Amino acid sequence: xxxxxxxxxxxxxxxxQQTQAAYNHAMGVLYLDATTAAPSDTWEGRxxxxxxxSQVTYDLTVNPENGELLSYLEAHAEELxxxxxxxxxxxxKGYDQMFKxxxxxxxxxxxxxxxxxxxxxxxxNEDDFASFTPYLEKIVAYxxxxxxxxxxxxxxxxxxxxxxxxxxxxxxxxxxxxxxxEAIVPLIAKIQNVQQIDDSFLFHHYPAEVQxxxxxxxxxxMGIDRSHCGIAETEHPYTTNFNNKDVRITTHYHEDNLVSxxxxxxxxxxxxxxxLGADDKYNYTxxxxxxxxxxxxxxxxxYENIIGRSEAFVxxxxxKVKELFSExxxxxxxxxxxxxxxxxxxxxxxxxxxxxxxxxxIMVRYEIEKQLIGGTLEVKDVPAEWKRxxxxxxxxxxxxxxEGCLQDSHWSGGSIGYFPSYALGSAYGAQMLxxxxxxxxxxxxxxxKGDLSKVTAWLVEHIHRxxxxxxxxxxxxxVCGKFDAKFYTDYLTEKFSKLYNL
Ligand code: ZN
Numbered sequence: 001x002x003x004x005x006x007x008x009x010x011x012x013x014x015x016x017q018q019t020q021a022a023y024n025h026a027m028g029v030l031y032l033d034a035t036t037a038a039p040s041d042t043w044e045g046r047x048x049x050x051x052x053x054s055q056v057t058y059d060l061t062v063n064p065e066n067g068e069l070l071s072y073l074e075a076h077a078e079e080l081x082x083x084x085x086x087x088x089x090x091x092x093k094g095y096d097q098m099f100k101x102x103x104x105x106x107x108x109x110x111x112x113x114x115x116x117x118x119x120x121x122x123x124x125n126e127d128d129f130a131s132f133t134p135y136l137e138k139i140v141a142y143x144x145x146x147x148x149x150x151x152x153x154x155x156x157x158x159x160x161x162x163x164x165x166x167x168x169x170x171x172x173x174x175x176x177x178x179x180x181x182e183a184i185v186p187l188i189a190k191i192q193n194v195q196q197i198d199d200s201f202l203f204h205h206y207p208a209e210v211q212x213x214x215x216x217x218x219x220x221x222m223g224i225d226r227s228h229c230g231i232a233e234t235e236h237p238y239t240t241n242f243n244n245k246d247v248r249i250t251t252h253y254h255e256d257n258l259v260s261x262x263x264x265x266x267x268x269x270x271x272x273x274x275x276l277g278a279d280d281k282y283n284y285t286x287x288x289x290x291x292x293x294x295x296x297x298x299x300x301x302x303y304e305n306i307i308g309r310s311e312a313f314v315x316x317x318x319x320k321v322k323e324l325f326s327e328x329x330x331x332x333x334x335x336x337x338x339x340x341x342x343x344x345x346x347x348x349x350x351x352x353x354x355x356x357x358x359x360x361x362i363m364v365r366y367e368i369e370k371q372l373i374g375g376t377l378e379v380k381d382v383p384a385e386w387k388r389x390x391x392x393x394x395x396x397x398x399x400x401x402x403e404g405c406l407q408d409s410h411w412s413g414g415s416i417g418y419f420p421s422y423a424l425g426s427a428y429g430a431q432m433l434x435x436x437x438x439x440x441x442x443x444x445x446x447x448x449k450g451d452l453s454k455v456t457a458w459l460v461e462h463i464h465r466x467x468x469x470x471x472x473x474x475x476x477x478x479v480c481g482k483f484d485a486k487f488y489t490d491y492l493t494e495k496f497s498k499l500y501n502l
Contacts (some may be wrong), residue, residue: 120412160417183489270303277464297425368370
């Protein structure tokens with residue numbers, strides 16, 4: 001036997017994870033640099049470095065020695081503490097998944113995705129779905145194949161969903177989305193029959209330099225420690241975390257739009273708080289960082305919508321908003337501002353959708369993915385199916401594929417099964433709010449004073465500090481009980497009925 005004692009093997013496991021964390025850190029910084037500060041013609045050397053680092057991390061993960069190490073520790077599972085046991089479990093999942101994909105398929109798929117991203121971007125620009133079709137066909141075929149490698153006992157789409165939200169399946173999601181549709185579709189119909197909200201003042205000229213000050217203010221209200229969390233500017237906002245002491249968020253300033261960056265900062269700030277709130281003991285292990293896409297989105301969308309789009313939050317920040325943008329908002333009061341940032345209107349673009357209609361955008365993508373992987377829809381028929389579903393769910397006509405099925409980058413990046421996490425996250429958040437209110441009483445009374453400390457402390461205690469130690473379903477149920485979409489539909493019905501006097 002290679003290992004003389006369990007302690008020795010555990011030490012090797014720690015070392016392995018620290019090395020993996022170091023490479024991930026380096027690649028994360030390179031990516032951050034590439035998307036923020038790097039001059040335009042510097043990609044070549046960075047590309048070479050990234051290629052080598054990716055190869056090194058692949059080899060570091062997929063080698064027979066690791067397989068032996070994991071097997072040894074699995075054989076001594078009863079001697080391991082709970083954290084180490086979970087580390088082994090998480091590493092085993094990653095190891096098996098990479099090991100099960102034959103190396104030549106892994107390489108071919110990486111090359112395919114690399115090409116697909118560029119083809120998709122061009123196809124989107126030129127509204128030319130046909131040029132993207134052969135790439136998406138291959139991506140779908142690979143994903144079906146990989147699903148079989150990942151989990152041969154599951155239906156392929158379930159296996160893919162499981163990649164983003166461990167334990168999730170189509171049976172749960174079908175029921176979830178049906179429940180959402182039943183509540184949201186009639187609500188939207190009612191809203192369309194009443195007086196519409198004027199939000200035109202949100203689209204005046206808002207200089208980027210003032211918006212930057214606004215971002216600093218928002219992060220301060222959220223209680224984000226700036227000595228551990230930076231903010232930069234990128235084409236598309238995102239959050240990246242190196243460890244629980246070093247998290248970065250990004251935003252994008254549109255000078256003709258006040259709210260785009262405002263809610264990006266609050267959303268990404270929510271992701272950042274989750275990462276910053278993790279317990280130190282998970283740093284440099286496979287358990288560092290948020291546990292799943294769904295739980296991550298529950299945190300970002302909690303701050304963005306449940307807090308950020310609430311009357312209480314608007315009350316707290318409005319004096320500062322007025323101070324920063326006194327000219328643009330000269331005739332606007334707090335109520336007008338609150339109503340404007342919550343205007344609900346069926347639209348074409350997911351990322352610009354309001355809180356109420358958002359889930360319907362996700363539902364369209366879910367239905368299409370399910371059919372593509374299930375084999376009941378061909379890639380070439382995606383545009384027509386997209387148009388049909390947008391008409392049915394949102395009542396809107398999709399004029400072209402650029403604003404239709406080509407709008408998101410997920411499929412070209414190989415992510416099939418990812419979209420449902422966004423809707424799940426929103427629903428998780430609404431249920432967390434009710435539980436939080438049971439524990440803390442009137443959460444919004446503090447928020448109205450600009451004090452989010454109790455809200456964040458509750459989330460740290462119940463969600464953030466656990467990082468990836470517990471599986472997402474278990475983490476959620478231990479805090480909130482059984483998942484029930486009714487919390488979310490009730491929350492939406494109450495909020496939007498009041499907002500529109502329905
Ligand atoms: Zn997010």
